[in-house]
Amino acid sequence: MNGTPDLPETFSRALATVSRQWRRRLDMQFRDLGLSQARWGVILELSRHEEVTQIELARALGIEGATLVRLLDGLERAGLVERQPSAEDRRAKKLRLTAAALPLLEQMKAIAAASREDLLSEISPDDLRTATRVLGQIATRLENMGNGENG
Template identity: 40%
Template sequence: MTAIPARELLLDELSKVSRKMRTLFDARVRERGLTLARARTLMRISDGQAVNQKELAEELEIENATLVRLIDGLETQGLIERRAVDTDRRAKQVAMTTAGEAAADLVMEMARGLRRDLLAGIDDADLDVTLDVLRRMAQNIEGSGTA
């Protein structure tokens, strides 16, 4: 039986790991009443600065309508609040509440735990090579003009 070349396997394996990682993290945050999408949103705005909804959608790489649903859910949970933008009454900023800050801290700790679990037994030299390969792949994607 002929071994499948690494160049053919890499993207499939990368996709599998990414999917499993998202599924695992989603399961962990669901235990705390969140979803992966809500957790990602909290992590992004956890720096304490209010952020414009349009910019947040772009940074999370989601449609504005999807973000509105996420924000609605987080607001219902009391984790974020919408604020009017002084210079544009149609625009809204999203800011953390005190409960949201606590939830974001918990999500960040869960993310650290996930990284610890996923990278257990993998030495730093292997991680350095992997990071280099992934960064070059990202550059190739960006250079193709489709990213």
Template identity: 40%
Template sequence: MAPSELAAVTFEKPLPGFIPGDLAWHLGMILRGHQTLFADAVAEMPCSVRGYQMLSTVVHHDPANQQALGAHLGIDRTVLTYLLDDLVTAGLVERIPAPTDRRARKIVATAQGLDLLKKMEARVAAAEQTLLTGLDARESAQLAGLVSKLSMAVHGAQPGANPCEAMDHLG
């Protein structure tokens, strides 16, 4: 549902157990806690969180080229170039000609990049478990499923929405 359509919907009652607006506070607290733990977990990664996200995307989503990588992460192409330069200099990724377009560059992880990503993923997983300490295993799995479902619904309604931009503006 588009934001304009949401504005037209009238709700009789607030969310159960919430005063209108409480959901934003709760989501903000969770995001703030995650952001802090996540940044600490990947602190040694060049470009910190952005570097981790880029390397993870290259490995797990295999974008067709540099432009597709930037689009997936919502990173402006000029900023993306500087971030990639840092990852290339660190020996974590390399630029190769894209198989479908010799003018474009595909970003691939190096062996060193794969090793570091594996190490960072273990740290990120531990940080996420720390964040979820107050939940048992069933509740953690349920939360993960619900958050995934909700985020995909929001993405479907707002395909141009940029989660990185939202985090950058948390101030």
């Protein structure tokens, strides 16, 4: 070994670095809206569903249920999220964004869109399509590996 990282290792490091830096950038920008990374993640994920259970939301965010409950408590106190009993399962709660959350969500989307435009403006559409395709393949592979598929 000559001390030079191989291509897969270099790619993995770059992917982790980009992900971390992107989240940090959004976190700094969303902080002006009074949102932590954890809170804006919940709001964005909830915006993708009309309603969702706490278990489904925790799974989608990759966090523990107890952590999510604390986040939801704060978002509910702020009037951004509401919990309703599930008609299908009395033990479950359905979650949805409130009407008060929608203007905040639109601000978040505008901030994220402007950041994406700034970040990606010097990358060609062909390169973005290639990167998107490759990242999609990696995401599918990771999902399959998580479901017990082997090499």
